[in-house]
Every structure is written in C-alpha cells, then in structure tokens.
Amino acid sequence: MTLRVGVIGTGAIGQEHIHRITNKLTGAKVVAVIDVNKEQVQAVAEKIDAKIYETGHDVIKAEDVDAIIVTSWGPTHEEFVLASIAAGKPVFCEKPLAVTAEGCKRIVDAEIAHGKKLVQVGFMRRYDESYRLLKETIDNQRIGEPLIVHCAHRNPSVPQGLYYGAMPIVDTFIHEIDVLRWLLNDDYVSVQAISPRKTRDAAEDLQDPLMVLLETKKGIRINGEIFVNCRYGYDIQCQVVGETGVANLPEPMSVLMRSEAKLSTDILVDWKKRFIDAFDVEIQEWINDTLKGEVNGPSAWDGYFAAVTADACVEAMEAMNSGKIVPISMPECPKFYL
Numbered sequence: 001m002t003l004r005v006g007v008i009g010t011g012a013i014g015q016e017h018i019h020r021i022t023n024k025l026t027g028a029k030v031v032a033v034i035d036v037n038k039e040q041v042q043a044v045a046e047k048i049d050a051k052i053y054e055t056g057h058d059v060i061k062a063e064d065v066d067a068i069i070v071t072s073w074g075p076t077h078e079e080f081v082l083a084s085i086a087a088g089k090p091v092f093c094e095k096p097l098a099v100t101a102e103g104c105k106r107i108v109d110a111e112i113a114h115g116k117k118l119v120q121v122g123f124m125r126r127y128d129e130s131y132r133l134l135k136e137t138i139d140n141q142r143i144g145e146p147l148i149v150h151c152a153h154r155n156p157s158v159p160q161g162l163y164y165g166a167m168p169i170v171d172t173f174i175h176e177i178d179v180l181r182w183l184l185n186d187d188y189v190s191v192q193a194i195s196p197r198k199t200r201d202a203a204e205d206l207q208d209p210l211m212v213l214l215e216t217k218k219g220i221r222i223n224g225e226i227f228v229n230c231r232y233g234y235d236i237q238c239q240v241v242g243e244t245g246v247a248n249l250p251e252p253m254s255v256l257m258r259s260e261a262k263l264s265t266d267i268l269v270d271w272k273k274r275f276i277d278a279f280d281v282e283i284q285e286w287i288n289d290t291l292k293g294e295v296n297g298p299s300a301w302d303g304y305f306a307a308v309t310a311d312a313c314v315e316a317m318e319a320m321n322s323g324k325i326v327p328i329s330m331p332e333c334p335k336f337y338l
C-alpha cells in the first residue's frame, strides 16, 4: 500500500521532505500540496505531479489524502494539526508543534479526546546516528552517571528581519531542549540565562550569543550556548561529563586533509546537510509506522514538554543576568502517552 501524503507549506523544509519522499524513501507519494506562495507551490507541484489546493484545510479534507505533513510557518502549525486530528488523519508536524505551550496543550487534549495517537513532531535529532551513539554510551553506563552537559548550537547566520527576539530559544535551542531530555532520560526543573558580550553581527533585537543553564530532576546541569551568527559554519556540539568519563557527540564524517602546510577538515554550513540522514530515517519510519496505524516518534506530549521548557527559557532570557531562576513544572504524563 502507498501512503498518500498532503504537504502544507512548500518552503525550504517542505521541499526537502517532498524530495526525499519522492526520490529516496519508499511507501509514500505526495499527492497534494499547498502554500500561500502560489508561484512556489506551482513549481513544486509540477515536478511531482501533485494536486494544488486552495488552503491547508482543503488538503486535510481531501478524500485521496491519507496523512498530512505540516511544514508551513510555525504560527500556522496548531491550526493544521488540530484540523488533522478532527479529520482523524495522521499528521507529521515540523517543530514547533505550536508556538505557545497552551497551543500544544490544546493539541494534546484534542488527541486524547480523539482516543488514538495521530501526531508526530519533527524532532529529527533523535534519529541522528551520532546522537544515537552518544545515547547508547550513556545508557550503557560507559561514563557512569551523567553529571554535566556542555552543548552548543551554532548557525553561521540567520535571516535579517525574520529572526529576532525569542527565536534563539523557540526556533533554535528547542532542538536541544528535546534531544537532551531524550538523551539523559530526565526532565527539566529550572533554567536561568546569561548574556555574554554580543557579537557585532547580531541584529539590534537579538541577544547573540546567549547562554542558558538548565537543571534536571536528577541534578544534572546543562550549559547551553546558542550562537546564531557564528559565521564559521553550522556546528552542533554536545559533551556529557559523567562520573568516570566524558562522552562527546561524534563530528560529522569528513576527510582529514594535509595540504598547504595545514592539517584540516571541512565544517558543514547548512542544517540540511548536517541532519540529512536523520531526516531520511525520521520520515521513512513515520511512513512505515503510519501505514501500520502507529505513531512511535516524538509525540504531541514531547512537543508540549518542549514548549513549556521553551517558555521558561524565554522568561529566563527576559530576566537574563539578574540571577533569576525560572522553575519548569509539567503535569504528570498522561497514560495515553506512556
């Protein structure tokens, strides 16, 4: 059986997912697309022979669409995920699940009321081989119990005018918020924020770089650096300090060169390349699970947890350098998501 997929939002990542479903993965076909950018959606639809719809809701309602992928702008996600649940259709939603914790909670409530899991959130780092190896190292106690995590999320640059305010947290650090909770099998209890000296490349309305200090239930301290105008590359670092050793996230594979009196390796500059394999595995597993009527990837509850944590990080960022420690509290995870 082929899963007939409708894609809402054919921008950067929408096109990436359409390309992988059409050319690399098996078991699914993109049959319907929609974007508010008419020229762009026309070009995408022509390449894959998909039908163009007027709105996201028309795609969700279409009889020949079995499952939905939401890759439109973040603020539109909640509406499309809720509509997919109301139509009883499986939905893969890129991060963020919704732009507020309340929005994520509405999705969680709607899914529970529906009675069957339908929602998966695009936290693709859980599918990345290097993070999986790091998790295996921790789970197998090869460094004893984890005590401290140092991590960095560095982008070479961000689009001027489109990236501002709380985005270092809600658009960028949200990946660490999800993956570290998964990596450490732990939940967060508090956060504070510190602003280092600002880079000359940061826009006026952006604190860049930014540091957040999270504490987990087990007492692990996480020191997170978010630096979105680092200029030199797309660099994701994670080091876990344990009782008996230190484990580092493996670097992406790259040729070690000796040339012009230098020993060097290239650094990637683009998230698409850094996580290309992870995205492939993530979407292939989503297709396979959806065909079986299952959801096994990051759930709406994970999306909600990330949003609650992100809200606390934003509150800490707004009070940065004051020493304010913002508590992070979540209700018990409902049985539905266990």
Ligand SMILES: NC(=O)c1ccc[n+]([C@@H]2O[C@H](COP(=O)([O-])OP(=O)(O)OC[C@H]3O[C@@H](n4cnc5c(N)ncnc54)[C@H](O)[C@@H]3O)[C@@H](O)[C@H]2O)c1
Residues within 6 Å of the ligand: 008, 009, 010, 011, 012, 013, 014, 034, 035, 036, 037, 040, 056, 071, 072, 073, 074, 076, 094, 095, 096, 122, 123, 124, 171, 271
């Ligand atoms: N998992 C990841 O690493 C990752 C990477 C990139 C982007 N994302 C997420 O994916 C989403 C899209 O990001 P992007 O980089 O592709 O952005 P983008 O701006 O390139 O694409 C978004 C598209 O959504 C369209 N759109 C906006 N409102 C719409 C609506 N109401 N109906 C239909 N289409 C609409 C826009 O016209 C645009 O083409 C964001 O939420 C982003 O955070 C996740």
Ligand SMILES: O[C@H]1[C@H](O)[C@@H](O)[C@H](O)[C@@H](O)[C@H]1O
Residues within 6 Å of the ligand: 155, 171, 172, 175, 228, 271
């Ligand atoms: O900071 C960016 C992240 O590094 C990417 O992985 C994407 O999530 C992108 O949307 C963010 O803007």
